[in-house]
Structures are given as structure tokens and as C-alpha cells.
Amino acid sequence: MLGKRFFTALFTVGLLMTVLLPTYAQDSGPQGLRPDAPPYALRGPHAVGTRDYVVDPEGDEPLTVSVWYPAQESDQSAETATYDYGAAGVLPDPMNYIDGTAFRDAAPDGAQGPYPLLAFSPGMGASRVFTLYLFEHLASHGFVVITLDHPGTRMLDQITMGQADFAEQIFLVQARRPTQMRRVLDYAEALTAPDGDLAGVIDVERIAVGGYSAGGWTALAFAGAHIHLDYLREWCAQGLYSSVIVTMVCNRVGQGTLDAEEQRLINLAGAAAEVGAAWSPVADSRVDAVLALAPGGALTFGEDGLQGVTAPTLILYGSTDPNAIPEFNAVWAYEHLGAEHKGRVIFEGGGHMMFGQCNPAWQANAFDLCTDAVWDVARVHDLTNHFATAFLLAELNGDVDAALALAADAVQFPGIVYETTGF
Numbered sequence: 001m002l003g004k005r006f007f008t009a010l011f012t013v014g015l016l017m018t019v020l021l022p023t024y025a026q027d028s029g030p031q032g033l034r035p036d037a038p039p040y041a042l043r044g045p046h047a048v049g050t051r052d053y054v055v056d057p058e059g060d061e062p063l064t065v066s067v068w069y070p071a072q073e074s075d076q077s078a079e080t081a082t083y084d085y086g087a088a089g090v091l092p093d094p095m096n097y098i099d100g101t102a103f104r105d106a107a108p109d110g111a112q113g114p115y116p117l118l119a120f121s122p123g124m125g126a127s128r129v130f131t132l133y134l135f136e137h138l139a140s141h142g143f144v145v146i147t148l149d150h151p152g153t154r155m156l157d158q159i160t161m162g163q164a165d166f167a168e169q170i171f172l173v174q175a176r177r178p179t180q181m182r183r184v185l186d187y188a189e190a191l192t193a194p195d196g197d198l199a200g201v202i203d204v205e206r207i208a209v210g211g212y213s214a215g216g217w218t219a220l221a222f223a224g225a226h227i228h229l230d231y232l233r234e235w236c237a238q239g240l241y242s243s244v245i246v247t248m249v250c251n252r253v254g255q256g257t258l259d260a261e262e263q264r265l266i267n268l269a270g271a272a273a274e275v276g277a278a279w280s281p282v283a284d285s286r287v288d289a290v291l292a293l294a295p296g297g298a299l300t301f302g303e304d305g306l307q308g309v310t311a312p313t314l315i316l317y318g319s320t321d322p323n324a325i326p327e328f329n330a331v332w333a334y335e336h337l338g339a340e341h342k343g344r345v346i347f348e349g350g351g352h353m354m355f356g357q358c359n360p361a362w363q364a365n366a367f368d369l370c371t372d373a374v375w376d377v378a379r380v381h382d383l384t385n386h387f388a389t390a391f392l393l394a395e396l397n398g399d400v401d402a403a404l405a406l407a408a409d410a411v412q413f414p415g416i417v418y419e420t421t422g423f
């Protein structure tokens with residue numbers, strides 16, 4: 001049986017995934033969210049454009065995606081793109097529509113491209129724009145970002161599905177999400193092809209994959225981690241909580257149906273695997289770097305499954321995260337990675353929700369879901385922008401200054417514990 005604690009945590013994760021958008025002064029130089037923003041948290045030199053697409057609109061599983069990219073200067077009076085969470089008619093408009101800081105459908109700045117790509121997976125019950133502050137910020141620094149709504153675990157699904165149906169979708173994440181990410185990367189290649197809508201804008205030889213919460217799990221799986229569900233049998237017998245995804249697996253163990261359910265996952269994923277054994281990785285060789293925010297579900301990879309992640313990896317998390325308990329998720333992932341070049345940024349006392357933001361309507365009506373007990377979320381977002389931007393510039397662009405900013409002796413922020421093997 002799924003406990004009340006689990007569904008309370010799950011509902012909390014889903015509700016937070018809306019955005020309180022940063023305000024940048026347009027005529028006073030680069031800005032961060034706070035006056036004390038570190039260097040790579042300052043807005044970059046590029047204007048930012050954004051477009052929405054649907055992958056395979058006539059197929060069995062259309063994917064709604066959004067893209068951010070460096071844009072040509074626009075004659076529009078302000079960067080005020082409006083984003084739709086896809087829950088119109090279910091959420092009131094003030095909670096469903098959010099203004100950003102990008103030019104809608106602006107012409108891309110192809111002259112300075114092509115630009116490296118970040119493909120990003122959102123959390124459970126989340127909209128694709130749940131970390132919009134990060135996406136627009138990265139585009140201002142010369143990256144293209146593409147993200148999607150994962151069918152079955154979107155914000156709309158969390159709101160409209162019954163608990164049992166949504167729990168089933170969470171279990172299927174392990175088979176469906178890596179496949180969906182591959183489709184998104186294939187679509188990005190089509191967008192930048194000579195006859196594509198963003199021809200010549202995306203450098204498909206420089207690709208990072210990222211994600212938040214269950215999206216962090218997705219990024220790790222897509223980068224080479226392989227699933228080993230049999231590892232969880234002893235863990236499940238203890239009845240301890242580690243993350244939502246692991247809870248879904250343990251529920252099948254408790255019902256005595258894990259073998260049959262694992263075979264179903266293997267079939268859905270098209271994986272080369274046998275029930276009870278480690279799966280072959282569902283990795284994509286195009287991935288050059290990994291960015292994970294508060295990843296959950298890491299125990300599904302067992303003790304050896306993360307050895308397949310060899311690309312440089314940066315993990316950010318709060319030390320007291322109650323939804324993806326660090327010891328069994330972010331810490332577990334970091335300590336078991338195969339990557340020689342890795343880093344972790346620990347927000348002391350921080351929770352799970354601080355990497356997302358709420359727009360004013362959510363903040364007014366669900367304040368507890370829009371704050372952190374210890375951290376000012378604007379400070380968290382400045383630091384997230386700083387670390388993510390410097391990491392991607394260093395890994396995908398070979399930027400020496402950015403790499404220097406990630407050296408252990410250069411990271412001196414109150415409340416941050418930092419460890420790296422690569423800078």
C-alpha cells in the first residue's frame with residue numbers, strides 16, 4: 001500500500017513546478033537575481049528567443065517541447081514570452097500562464113553559432129518550464145536548451161489522474177523516459193538540419209543532458225547508468241523511504257509481482273536484459289556532460305549501474321532533501337559514478353523544492369510549496385545558474401576561465417559544500 005506520507009511528498013513535488021520569473025534590468029548591465037550574484041549568475045550577452053514544438057504530432061505519443069536559443073536583437077519592446085503549463089481549464093489562468101524574459105519566436109542568432117545543447121528532463125508531475133530561470137539564463141550565455149513534457153507524468157497528469165493511475169505512470173518512468181529523451185535529441189538534430197526551423201543553430205557534437213528530481217534520474221540513465229531492480233529486494237524489505245521511483249518498485253516487490261513488472265519494463269524500453277539481472281545501458285553516445293539537480297531513484301541502478309556514466313557530471317542537491325534523500329540518491333549517485341571528472345554542490349540544510357520557483361499566484365496560494373526552510377530561493381537560483389553555466393562552458397566549450405571558477409579553492413560560498421575531481 002502506498003502511504004499518506006508518500007502521496008503528500010509526491011503532491012508537493014508536483015505542485016512546486018511553476019515559475020516565479022527573474023527580473024533583469026535591461027539598461028544597467030548584466031544582472032543576477034540578487035546583488036551578490038556570482039559571476040556566471042549574471043545575465044549573458046545574448047538576447048534569448050524561445051519556440052514551442054510538438055514532436056511527432058500525428059503519432060501515438062506526441063511530445064510537447066520548448067526550446068531556448070541565442071537570438072537576434074528584436075524590435076519588440078521587451079522580453080516577455082508567455083509560457084503555458086498545459087493545464088488550461090484545470091488551473092486558473094494566473095497559475096497556468098507565466099511571463100518570462102525571452103522573445104517569443106525571435107530569429108536565432110545563427111552568425112555566432114552553432115551553439116552547444118542541453119537536453120533537460122523535468123521532475124515528476126512537472127511542467128517542462130519548471131526551471132525556466134535556468135533555461136533562459138543558459139541561452140543568454142550561448143547555449144540552446146530543449147526540454148519536454150513527459151506524457152504520463154506532466155503537471156496536468158498529476159492534477160487529473162487518480163492516485164493509482166499516476167503511481168503506475170511513475171513506475172513506467174524507468175522504461176519510457178530515456179526513450180523519450182532520445183526522441184528529443186533526434187528532434188533537435190532535425191531542427192538544426194539545413195532544412196530545419198533552427199538550421200545551423202545547434203551543435204550536435206556538443207551535447208549535455210540534465211534533469212531535476214526524476215529528471216535527474218532520467219539524465220543519469222540516458223548518460224549510461226543501467227537499471228538493476230533486483231538489487232532493491234533487500235532494501236524494500238526494510239520498509240524505508242528513499243525516493244518516489246524506488247517506492248514504486250518496492251510496491252511491486254511487496255505484491256510479489258516485480259518479475260512480471262520488470263519484464264514489462266524491459267519490453268517497453270526495448271532493452272537487452274533479463275529479469276533479475278542488470279540491464280544493458282540505455283545510454284546515448286551523443287552525451288558529453290551531465291547536470292543533475294536533486295536526482296531521485298538512484299538505488300534502481302544498484303551498486304554498479306552508475307559505472308556506465310563516464311561523461312563529466314555535476315550534481316547539485318540540498319543536504320536535508322526529504323523527497324530524494326541524499327544518502328540514497330545524490331550522494332549514492334556521486335559516489336558510484338564511473339566518471340573520473342565529477343563534482344557536487346551541496347546546499348547545507350536545503351530541501352528538494354528550492355531548485356524550482358513559483359509564480360506570484362502559486363506563491364500567494366501555496367507559500368509552503370514555494371520556499372525553502374533555510375535558503376533564500378533567489379540565492380539558490382543564482383548559485384545554480386553560476387555552477388551550471390560555468391560547468392557547461394568548461395565542458396562543452398573548453399572555457400578555461402569557467403573551469404577556473406570551478407576549482408575547489410575558487411568556490412567559497414557560505415552554506416555551500418563543494419567537492420570536485422575535475423577542476
